[in-house]
Amino acid sequence: MNDFVRRLLALALALFVWAWINLEVSDEADLENITVKVEYDSALMKVSPDNFVIHSLRVRYQGIDKENTDWRLPTKYKLVAKLPEDLKGEGKYSFLLKDLHLDVLPEGVTLKSMRPESLNVAYDMKVSEKKDIQFPRNQTMPNGDVIKFTLATPSAKINVSGPYSIVHKLQALQLEEPDLSQLDKSDIVLRIVNPDPRNVTLNPASISFQLDRQRLGERSYEQIPFLLLPRNSDLVLVNSELPTVRVRLRGSEWDLEELGKPTSTLRAYLDMTEVVEAGDYREIEVRVCGLPKSGVDVVSIDPDKIHDIVLRRRESAEHVSPQPGAVEQKPEPK
Structure with a gap:
């Protein structure tokens, strides 16, 4: 047997021994309670949670002494989930196994799968807004x-x-x-x-x-426009004269002056709170709207009631005559 053949046989034997040893010490195992740390810039965002415990991490080990079990210890594994910095607003970010960074992993160990299959991190970006x-x-x-x-x-x-x-x-x-x-x-x-x-x-x-x-003062306002009934009402006024309304208010000079300007929304309207059906009504009270939310009180309304009001259903009214200067709008009572 020449030297070349001997060398070839020696190489084949070495490969066989290596493969046999490798087969003996290669296998898969399930590890428990492996911690994954969430890495993020706390100056840019808040997250929850900032770490996870993987219930089951399946790994493949190779070339490890079976008698040595240190590689199974959770402290031997340091996995990091890094959140990107270009996230917007708030939401959830999901990590898969392939997204995890292996800061520390025992030599000869590779990750195969994990349960749960994904890790969800709730993030809340830090922002600045003018208010x-x-x-x-x-x-x-x-x-x-x-x-x-x-x-x-x-x-x-x-x-x-x-x-x-x-x-x-x-x-x-x-x-x-x-x-x-x-x-x-x-x-x-x-x-x-x-x-x-x-x-x-x-x-x-x-x-x-x-x-x-x-100081508080009082002022009278003449010829306040009347609002017609709201558009969504199925009642209409029939043959009813809406008189000119005079309102006296008490408040600060600033508010009273604003209410006297052409842009004022001061209006009179009929209080239909108790009116639900068509018919003839002996009197309905007058209210005013368009006042500031606070600081202005109504001293008097003249007239404070409108008499002999006739209301009909919209489909049955034969003729409706809007009053001059009236505005069809839903009032906001004061």
Whole structure:
């Protein structure tokens, strides 16, 4: 037997022994309680949870001494799930086995599968948005003075920073209630109410106001237009004269002046709260709408009732004569 044949046989024997040893020590196993750490930039987002425990991780091991079981210990495995930084808003991000980064893995071990098959991470990106404030309403003092708040700064936009789930849903920011004992000054600083002090920051955190004073007064308004019945009503007025209405109001000079401008939405209307059917009504009360939400009271309405009202179903009314200057609109009672 020549030297070449001997070498060939030796190589074949070595390969056989290597394959036999490799077959003996290669197998698959299921590991439990392997931790996966979620890696993310805490300056950009909040996540939940920030780590997982995989119930079952199937691995293939090769070239490992069967007598040595250290490679099965959970501490020998350090897996990382890295969240991308270009996420938007809030939502859930799913990781599969192929998405996991292997920071530490025993030599000779490869990952095959895991249960659960995916890991879901809830993320909430940190954002900054400009928000308006809700202006404090006019304050009526015991001596009859009305205090009006005017911004002492050019802008009332507040920079709100925090999780998207909180910041994006915010409308106007609330202010603390003013201390009446401080309203005898020419200005006041009001703190902005933080909706979530642990997670949200406000810049600035307070707003300065100038305080303007005026006394309550009264003013009369003539020839207030009447609103017709709402469009969605199936009742119509028939042969009913709608008179000119005179309204007297009490409030601050600012509000009373605004209500007297051509752009005012001050209107009179019939109070149909108790009217549900067509028919002849001896009288229906008159109300007014278009007033500010607070600070203005109705002193008197003349006339305060309309008499001899005839209402018919829309399909049965033979003739409907809208009154001159009347506006068809659904009133918002004050």
